[in-house]
Amino acid sequence: MSTPARIPPGGFKELGPVNWAIAKIGARGIRRPRFSLMNVLGQHRTLFLAWLPLSIHLLGAGKLSRRDAEFVILRVGHLRNCEYELQQHRRLARTRGLDADTQARIFAGPDADGLTDRERVLITATDEFVVTRGVSAQTWHALAAHYSTPQLIEFCLLTAQYDGLAATITTLQVPLDFPD
Incomplete structure (x- = not known):
């Protein structure tokens, strides 16, 4: 049995339209109905938008292979x-x-x-x-x-x-x- 989330993944109301749309695109990328990490972190609307570009860069556009x-x-x-x-x-x-x-x-x-x-x-x-x-x-x-x-x-x-x-x-x- 898994431990309940301390901050459950949010939806449109908790994420707002921008973060909700980003989370939906992310979910499509992993082929799941939701991307729990984005649906949790996205609830801090401005911090999520500051964190995401660095994360994307390190994962897909960095100098390391x-x-x-x-x-x-x-x-x-x-x-x-x-x-x-x-x-x-x-x-x-x-x-x-x-x-x-x-x-x-x-x-x-x-x-x-x-x-x-x-x-x-x-x-x-x-x-x-x-x-x-x-x-x-x-x-x-x-x-x-x-x-x-x-x-x-x-x-x-x-x-x-x-x-x-x-x-x-x-x-x-x-x-x-x-x-x-």
Whole structure:
């Protein structure tokens, strides 16, 4: 049995016309009747509109490859035990080249068989960032061997964004969009 949402997903009245329309477009994108995260966060009308462009940019238009971004997001969701984030991004990751076996390696951690050196350091850096709120000099040096300065900055913002989002989702107890 799932825990009831602390702030239930809102409809037109709670979201207002703009956020309601955005949530409906988002729901169509995930092929669900609603996109619970948007229907919850959209109830803070102005903050939602400020948060959304950064989120969209990090997810779809950043300097990191979409595959690497999903690698980080899946690891953060796993570390934070955020089933909502994992459900959304397991599906999206498959469309970005991360099959079930690769996802299992992400969840197993940096010592999993079959990871490249870049993937190992990406998991290690994500783990350090989420757990210690920083990245060690050794891990940073290894990460910098694979990524440009803009990509390194984006790694930090992406990891922080999805760590904070996982905490928000868990705290608000956002209902799953795919309860099966």
